[in-house]
Amino acid sequence: MEKEHFYGRLIIKSKLTTIEQKQFENVVDRLPTIINDQCQRCRQIVTGKIRLAGAEKYCIYCQQLGRISEDDELWTINEPNDFNMVKNWDWPGKLTxxxxxxxxxxxxxxxxxxxxxxxxxxxxxxxxxxxxxxxxxxxxxxxxxxxxxxxxxxxxxxxxxxxxxxxxxxxxxxxxxxxxxxxxxxxxxxxxxxxxxxxxxxxxxxxxxxxxxxxxxxxxxxxxxxxxxxxxxxxxxxxxxxxxxxxxxxxxPLRFHNFLLPECKITLVNRWQHNLKRGKLPAFLIKCLKNFTINGLPFLIFVPTIEDTQAVLQSINKYFPNLKVMAVHSRDIERINKILALRQAKIQGLVTTLILERGVTFPDIDVIVLGAEHSNFTVTSLLQIIGRVGRKLSRPSGEVYFLTNYYCLKLYQVKKLIKKINTKAQIMGGRKYEL
Ligand SMILES: [Zn+2]
Missing domain, CATH: 3.40.50.300 (P-loop containing nucleotide triphosphate hydrolases)
Structure with a gap:
C-alpha cells in the first residue's frame, strides 16, 4: 500500500497488515470510529444493542464496506491534490x-x-x-x-x-x-x-x-x-x-437533437395478469411483437414484478419462438451481460422490471409498459421510461405504449407533463419527429 491511498480516505486500521500499520502510523491522522454513539464514517447513530463478542459497539449501517467497531481507528491523510497538470481532452462534439x-x-x-x-x-x-x-x-x-x-x-x-x-x-x-x-x-x-x-x-x-x-x-x-x-x-x-x-x-426541456419527447399511447388490456397466468398475452402486445419481428427494431417491455418478467418471457417464447428476447431484473446476476447483448444486437428485446427505467441508452428503441396501472409504476418512473426512447439522432423518436388494466389518473398526469415539457421545448425551437 502507498501513502497516497490515504489521501482523502477513511481507512480502517484493523484492515491493514501489521507492517502497514507500522509504516503509516506516524504519517496519518488517526480518527476515532464512533464519537458520542455516532459512526464517524456514515454518521448514523450506533445504539450498541448489537455488539461484538468482546462487547464492543460497532456500526451495523455501513458494515457492508468493512465493519468498524469502537476499538478500531479510521486513518486518513488530508487530500493534497497531488496530480500532474492535464494538458488536453478529447471531445469532438459541440454543445447546442x-x-x-x-x-x-x-x-x-x-x-x-x-x-x-x-x-x-x-x-x-x-x-x-x-x-x-x-x-x-x-x-x-x-x-x-x-x-x-x-x-x-x-x-x-x-x-x-x-x-x-x-x-x-x-x-x-x-x-x-x-x-x-x-x-x-x-x-x-x-x-x-x-x-x-x-x-x-x-x-x-x-x-x-x-x-x-x-x-x-x-x-x-x-x-x-x-x-x-x-x-x-x-x-x-x-x-x-x-x-x-x-x-x-x-x-x-429540449433534447440535444432538438426533437420533442415522444408521446405515449394508452391502450386497455383487460385482466392481463389473469390471462398471463394461462400463458396468454394481450392481443395488442402480440400485434406489437409481430411488428418487431418485421421491422427488426430493438424493444423493451417493462412489467411490474420479477415474476411477471418470467411469465411474459415464457409466453413470448411460445408465440414467437424465433424472436430473441431475454428477461432481466435487479436480482439477475447476468443483468450486465444481458444489457450488453441488447446493445450489441445479439438479442432484439428485453422484458424488464423498473431496473432499466433510468441511466441506460439503447439506440432506436421502442418501449411497452405492460401493467402501467400497477403501483410500482409512478409518474416519475413512467417519465423516465419514456425518456429511454429517441435518444439518438439515428431515430430521434419511437413508440411508447402504456398497456393498462384500467385508465388511471397517473397516466393522464404523465401525458399532461410530456405535453408541458414539449410546449416549453417548442418555444426553444424543438420540433416533432414523424416516425
Ligand atoms: Zn457506520
Missing part, C-alpha cells in the same frame, strides 16, 4: 446553444447547482467543459450516481473524453484494488470511504433510489466533499424536496 447556456450558468457562481434536464438533453455532455475547467485547476472530482448500471455507462464515456487523466470506477461489483486518481466515478455508497476528498462532486440521477430520501448517502456526499468544495446535481425528474434544497437551478 441551450446546453452552452447551462454551462455558463453553472460556471458563473460557486454554489450548489441543480441541472433539471429532460431525458436525452445531453446532460453528460454538459459536464465535459465543467470537468475540464476543474482539471485545469488540479481539482479532484467525483462523478457519483446511486446505481451501478449508471456507473458502468458513464465511466467509459469519461475515460474517452479525458484519456490522460487518472480515473477509477468504484462500485460494489468491482473487486479491483483502489488507486489514487483525480477523477472517481462511483456509486454514492462508495463515497462513504472518503473524507473531504473532492473539490467537485457531481451527482447524477439525484432523485433515484436508493439515494432519494436516504440520509446516510446524503451524509456520504457531504462528508466526501471538501469544506470549500462544490456539488452539482443532475436530474430529469427532481422531487419538490430537491428543488427546495438549491437556489441555483438550470432547466433544460
Amino acid at each position: 446553444k441551450p446546453q452552452m447556456q447551462v454551462v455558463t450558468e453553472i460556471l458563473s457562481h460557486n454554489q450548489k447547482h441543480l441541472v433539471w434536464a429532460v431525458t436525452g438533453a445531453g446532460k453528460t455532455e454538459i459536464l465535459f467543459p465543467i470537468i475540464w475547467q476543474g482539471l485545469k485547476q488540479r481539482k479532484r472530482i467525483a462523478i457519483a450516481a446511486p446505481r451501478i448500471d449508471v456507473i458502468n455507462e458513464l465511466f467509459p464515456r469519461f475515460k474517452r473524453v479525458f484519456p490522460t487523466v487518472t480515473m477509477c470506477a468504484m462500485h460494489g461489483a468491482i473487486k479491483d484494488q483502489y488507486a489514487y486518481t483525480q477523477i472517481v466515478v462511483c456509486t454514492t455508497h462508495q463515497l462513504l470511504k472518503f473524507k473531504a476528498a473532492f473539490d467537485l462532486i457531481i451527482v447524477d440521477e439525484v432523485d433515484a433510489y436508493p439515494l432519494s430520501g436516504n440520509q446516510m448517502l446524503w451524509s456520504a456526499i457531504n462528508n466526501a466533499c471538501k469544506n470549500n468544495g462544490r456539488q452539482i446535481w443532475l436530474s430529469a425528474t427532481p422531487t419538490t424536496t430537491l428543488l427546495k434544497q438549491v437556489r441555483q437551478i438550470s432547466y433544460l
Whole structure:
C-alpha cells in the first residue's frame, strides 16, 4: 500500500497488515470510529444493542464496506491534490446553444447547482467543459450516481473524453484494488470511504433510489466533499424536496437533437395478469411483437414484478419462438451481460422490471409498459421510461405504449407533463419527429 491511498480516505486500521500499520502510523491522522454513539464514517447513530463478542459497539449501517467497531481507528491523510497538470481532452462534439447556456450558468457562481434536464438533453455532455475547467485547476472530482448500471455507462464515456487523466470506477461489483486518481466515478455508497476528498462532486440521477430520501448517502456526499468544495446535481425528474434544497437551478426541456419527447399511447388490456397466468398475452402486445419481428427494431417491455418478467418471457417464447428476447431484473446476476447483448444486437428485446427505467441508452428503441396501472409504476418512473426512447439522432423518436388494466389518473398526469415539457421545448425551437 502507498501513502497516497490515504489521501482523502477513511481507512480502517484493523484492515491493514501489521507492517502497514507500522509504516503509516506516524504519517496519518488517526480518527476515532464512533464519537458520542455516532459512526464517524456514515454518521448514523450506533445504539450498541448489537455488539461484538468482546462487547464492543460497532456500526451495523455501513458494515457492508468493512465493519468498524469502537476499538478500531479510521486513518486518513488530508487530500493534497497531488496530480500532474492535464494538458488536453478529447471531445469532438459541440454543445447546442441551450446546453452552452447551462454551462455558463453553472460556471458563473460557486454554489450548489441543480441541472433539471429532460431525458436525452445531453446532460453528460454538459459536464465535459465543467470537468475540464476543474482539471485545469488540479481539482479532484467525483462523478457519483446511486446505481451501478449508471456507473458502468458513464465511466467509459469519461475515460474517452479525458484519456490522460487518472480515473477509477468504484462500485460494489468491482473487486479491483483502489488507486489514487483525480477523477472517481462511483456509486454514492462508495463515497462513504472518503473524507473531504473532492473539490467537485457531481451527482447524477439525484432523485433515484436508493439515494432519494436516504440520509446516510446524503451524509456520504457531504462528508466526501471538501469544506470549500462544490456539488452539482443532475436530474430529469427532481422531487419538490430537491428543488427546495438549491437556489441555483438550470432547466433544460429540449433534447440535444432538438426533437420533442415522444408521446405515449394508452391502450386497455383487460385482466392481463389473469390471462398471463394461462400463458396468454394481450392481443395488442402480440400485434406489437409481430411488428418487431418485421421491422427488426430493438424493444423493451417493462412489467411490474420479477415474476411477471418470467411469465411474459415464457409466453413470448411460445408465440414467437424465433424472436430473441431475454428477461432481466435487479436480482439477475447476468443483468450486465444481458444489457450488453441488447446493445450489441445479439438479442432484439428485453422484458424488464423498473431496473432499466433510468441511466441506460439503447439506440432506436421502442418501449411497452405492460401493467402501467400497477403501483410500482409512478409518474416519475413512467417519465423516465419514456425518456429511454429517441435518444439518438439515428431515430430521434419511437413508440411508447402504456398497456393498462384500467385508465388511471397517473397516466393522464404523465401525458399532461410530456405535453408541458414539449410546449416549453417548442418555444426553444424543438420540433416533432414523424416516425
Ligand atoms: Zn457506520
